[in-house]
Amino acid sequence: MRGLIVPGALGLAAFCVSIGLGVWQLHRLAWKEGLIAEIRAAQMAPPVRMPRRPGPFQKVFVTGAWLPGKAALYGQEVHDTPEGPVSGGELIMALRRGEGRILLVDLGWVAQSSPVALADPPAAPAGYVHAPIARGVFSPRDDPGRGLYYTLDPAAIGKGMGLRDVAPYMLIAMGPKPPPGSAAPQPAQNLPTPPNNHYEYALTWFGFAGVLVFEFILIARKRLLKS
Known part of the structure; x- marks a missing residue:
């Protein structure tokens, strides 16, 4: 024993x-x-005006003036299209809010190899707030000269656009999917769920x-x- x-x-x-x-x-x-x-x-409810300190799991909308010609692409992802697999990235544009601060908005995936600003972006984009992501060890190097980024860092992307006073977070736009074959961005469909x-x-x-x-x-x- x-x-x-x-x-x-x-x-x-x-x-x-x-x-x-x-x-x-x-x-x-x-x-x-x-x-x-x-x-x-929150997913089922209508978006609310973005508060001063937005939460990570909240559907919000913002208003302001889009800065002309300011666009960037984030990431690289292949999507299936009627023409076959196409490579593209998340189209990011800059919105100057009423108080003067600039908010970067991810409008969704587009089949582009270089950033092209939308001629008619949404007047009041709605979506959810995303905190910056630190650069990974194996992340490709950003190419500010071509407007291509592989790290979701609003400060770095804003600097590459030649902008100051950029918010330390990004708005990920939500909305319906565009019709097949459309060149419009494909926004997020749902709030992020852990x-x-x-x-x-x-x-x-x-x-x-x-x-x-x-x-x-x-x-x-x-x-x-x-x-």
Whole structure:
């Protein structure tokens, strides 16, 4: 029996930790489900005027004056079109708001190899706010001279456009898809929804706790049979 004290103590500690982590994931599950319910409610509701401090899961709209000739492309993605796969990027244009600050707006994916500003952009674009993304280790180098960017950084994109006082976030436009074959940007269709894998995580931790119990029973049985 003495030979079971150490493995028993270690197994009990690991068992308690696993159960605790499983319960914590269940609490996270309830929190995440509530957050997703709020996002779905916001998705169904009309957009509200952008507040001074916009949230990440909120549908908003802005007004202002588009700056002529200011455009950039973000990223590179291939979309299927009636003519076949076509490469393009997210068209970004600059909007000067009433207080004078400039907001960069991602109007959606376009089949272009270089940025071309829209002649008739939406008067009051609606969508959601996106925080800047830090440059990744394997991200391609931006090409401000051609207006091509691979990091969603409003400060860098605004600087490449020759703009100052650019908001530290970007508006991702939402709206209906243009008809097939249209050259209009393809805006986002939904608010961003965070992944919800907490149920699977909880099952994993509870399963690990069950394996610990099973393993301890096997070890105890072997040692008791030898004694």
